Amino acid sequence: MIAAILVMALLGVLLGSILGYSAVRFHVEDDPIVEQIDAILPQTQCGQCGFPGCRPYAEAIASGAADINRCPPGGEAGIHKLAELLGVEFKPFGDDAAPAKPKSVARIDENTCIGCTLCLQACPVDAILGAAKQMHTVIDAECTGCELCIAPCPVDCITMVPVAETVSNWRWKYPVTPLVQVHH
Template sequence: MLVLCLIFAFLGLLLGYAYKKLKVQSDPLVEQINDLLPQTQCGQCNYIGCKPYAEAIANNEAEINQCPPNGEAGILALANLLGKEVKPLNPEFGEQKAPAVAFIIEQDCIGCVKCIPPCPVDAILGASKQMHTVIAAECTGCELCISPCPVDCIIMRPLEKSANHWQWTDHV
C-alpha cells in the first residue's frame, strides 16, 4: 500500500515536472491570428488595422472571411488555426487583387499633405507645398491614400516584371 502510494506520488511529481518543463510557450491567440493576416493595414475588413481585426476574430465578433488581401489561402490558414469552417471570401469587403504599390505622379502633386496621415505604415514622404513620394518598399498597397488626394495624382501600379524578381513559379 505504502509502496503504491509512493509510486503514485512519484509519478504525480514526475507529471507535474514534465508539465512545467515541456509546457508549450504559446502566443496569445490574438498574436497568432495577427501573424496570419497580411499586415496591409488596409481596413477593408471594417477595422482600422490588422491587429484590431485579429482581436475581433479572437472575440468572435468578426468572421474569418473579411480580409480580401489575404485571399482564400489566408482564410484556410485562419480556419485551420481556429478550427472553423472554411468560407469563401465575403465580397462585401472587396476582392483579392494582384499586389500593387501606390505611385505619386509627381508633376501633378500639389503638396497638400492630405495623403500622409491616412497611410498606416508612414510610407509617404512629403511636406506642405513640397512634392510627395511613396517609399515603394514599404507600401503595403492598402489604397488608403488614393481617395484623400484632391488632384487624383496617386495611382496603383502593379509590381513590374523583371528578371531580378522572376521566380520559377512564374515559369508555368
C-alpha cells in the same frame, strides 16, 4: 527614529496590500487568441475588412463575429495561416469581402502633387516619402496597396498601378479546385 521606520513600514505594507488585493480583484484576462490572430494579420490598418483596424478585426474573428476571409492585404497565405490557427476550413475570399485585386502599388503623379503631406499621414506603413511643399513619392517595395492614400489627396494625383509580373516577383499560384459533393 523608531516612529519613522514604523510609519514607512506601515505605508509600505498598506500600499503593498492595496496593490496586491487590486491585482487580484481587478485582474483582466487577456484573450491570448486575439493576440495570436493579430500577429498573423498584416497590420496595415487599412480597414478593407470593414473593421477600423487589424486589432478590432482580430477581436471580431476571435468572438466569431467575422469570417477569416476578409483581409485582402493578408492574401490567401494569411487566410491559410488563420485557418490553421483556428482549426477551421480554408475559405477563399468571400463575395462580401473586397474582391482580390491584382497586387498594385500607389503611384503619385509628381507634376500634379502640391506637397500637402495629407497622403503621408494616411499611409499606415510609411511608404510615402516627402515633406511639406516638397514633391512626394511612393516607395514601391513598402507599399501594400491598401489605397488609404487615395481619398485624402486634394488634387487626386494618386493612382493604383498594378505590379507587372516579373521574374523576381513571380510566385507559383495556389491551385484552387472547386469542391464537389461526391455521392456514394
